[in-house]
Amino acid sequence: MKAMVLDNPNSVGLETVSKPNSDQGNSIVRVTHSGVCGTDLKIFTGGIPAEYPLIMGHEMIGEVIEPANSSSPQSGTRVIVDPVLYCGECFHCEIGQSQLCPNGGLIGRDQDGGFAEFASAPPQNIFEIPKSISDQEAPLVQVLTTVMHAQQLATISSEETVIVLGLGVGGLLHIQLAKAAGAKTIIGITRSAWKREVAENLGADITLAPDENTKNLVLDATDGLGADLVVESAGKLSVLAQAMDLVRLGGRVLGYGIHTNTEGSLPFYDMYFKEIQFINARAATDKDFVSCLELVGSGAVNLKPLISDVLPLEQLGKAMEMVGTDAPQRMKIIMDHT
Ligand SMILES: [Zn+2]
Ligand SMILES: [Zn+2]
Numbered sequence: 052m053k054a055m056v057l058d059n060p061n062s063v064g065l066e067t068v069s070k071p072n073s074d075q076g077n078s079i080v081r082v083t084h085s086g087v088c089g090t091d092l093k094i095f096t097g098g099i100p101a102e103y104p105l106i107m108g109h110e111m112i113g114e115v116i117e118p119a120n121s122s123s124p125q126s127g128t129r130v131i132v133d134p135v136l137y138c139g140e141c142f143h144c145e146i147g148q149s150q151l152c153p154n155g156g157l158i159g160r161d162q163d164g165g166f167a168e169f170a171s172a173p174p175q176n177i178f179e180i181p182k183s184i185s186d187q188e189a190p191l192v193q194v195l196t197t198v199m200h201a202q203q204l205a206t207i208s209s210e211e212t213v214i215v216l217g218l219g220v221g222g223l224l225h226i227q228l229a230k231a232a233g234a235k236t237i238i239g240i241t242r243s244a245w246k247r248e249v250a251e252n253l254g255a256d257i258t259l260a261p262d263e264n265t266k267n268l269v270l271d272a273t274d275g276l277g278a279d280l281v282v283e284s285a286g287k288l289s290v291l292a293q294a295m296d297l298v299r300l301g302g303r304v305l306g307y308g309i310h311t312n313t314e315g316s317l318p319f320y321d322m323y324f325k326e327i328q329f330i331n332a333r334a335a336t337d338k339d340f341v342s343c344l345e346l347v348g349s350g351a352v353n354l355k356p357l358i359s360d361v362l363p364l365e366q367l368g369k370a371m372e373m374v375g376t377d378a379p380q381r382m383k384i385i386m387d388h389t
Pocket of ligand 1: 090109194
C-alpha cells in the first residue's frame with residue numbers, strides 16, 4: 052500500500068509498504084480522511100520520541116474492509132478509529148482509566164497510524180459514524196473526545212466562568228463544550244482577531260487579546276474574583292502561568308495543551324496561596340467516542356468552522372510545515388486520501 056512514512060525526524064515521504072493484515076485480531080480500515088495535529092508535529096520533529104520508520108496519524112476515518120469479528124463494524128461501514136490502545140485487563144482499565152493503560156499506546160505514535168491507504172486497529176477501537184457527520188469533519192471527533200474527557204475531569208457546573216487560553220481547534224471545542232455544559236460566562240483569549248471572531252460565533256461571551264489589561268478585564272467580568280476554571284489550550288508554559296494568574300482563589304486550572312518542557316518557571320507561590328487545583332488530561336476513553344459521535348451527530352457541536360485546509364495525503368510534508376508555522380487563520384488541516 053501507499054503510505055507517508057517518517058524515516059527520521061523531519062523527513063516524511065511517500066513509500067510503498069506492506070499492507071497491515073488482520074492476523075492480530077484487528078480490523079482493517081481503508082482510510083479516507085485524516086486530521087493533522089500538533090502531536091503529529093511533535094512526533095515529526097522528534098520532540099515526542101518514536102521508533103522509525105513510523106506512519107504517523109491518529110485522527111482517521113474510513114471504511115472497514117476486513118472486520119476483526121462478526122460483532123465489530125462490518126465491511127463497508129464508515130468508521131472512526133479510536134487511536135488509544137489499551138489491554139482491558141490491568142488496574143487502570145478495570146477502574147475505567149483505559150486512556151492511562153501502561154500496556155497500551157497510541158496508534159500513529161507507538162505503532163503505525165492513519166497517514167496511509169490502510170490502517171489496522173482492535174475492534175473495540177472502531178466506531179460507526181452517524182450519517183449526519185461529513186467525511187471532512189469526522190476526524191475532528193477524535194479531538195473532541197480528548198476535550199470532553201478533559202472537561203469531565205474538570206467538572207464544569209452552571210454559574211461558572213470559564214476562560215479558554217488559546218483558541219485553536221482544541222480551544223474552540225472547549226468553548227463549545229463549556230457552553231453545552233451550561234457555563235455562565237465563557238471568555239476566549241487569543242492573539243488572532245480571526246479566531247476571536249470564530250470563538251464568538253461558537254458561543255464565547257467575551258473574547259480578549261492577551262495584553263497588560265487582560266487581567267483587569269477578567270476581574271471586571273468576574274466580580275473581581277477571577278475565573279472558576281481556566282483551560283490552558285496552547286501548550287506553552289507562559290500561558291500556563293497566565294492561567295494561574297487569571298484563576299480565582301480556590302479555582303481550577305485545566306492543562307489541556309501538551310507541554311514537552313522538562314523544566315521552566317511557574318508561579319509556585321500563587322499555586323500555594325490561591326489553592327489552585329491543577330488538572331491534567333491526556334487522552335480519552337471509548338465512552339467519550341460514543342458520546343461525542345452522538346453530540347456531533349445531533350448538531351450540538353459544530354466542527355465545520357474548525358477546518359481551514361484540505362490537502363491530498365501526498366502533501367503531508369507541506370501540512371507539517373503549515374502546522375509548524377504561526378498563521379492566525381490556520382485551524383485543522385484534513386488530509387484527503389481519496
Ligand atoms: Zn491529535
Ligand atoms: Zn490496561
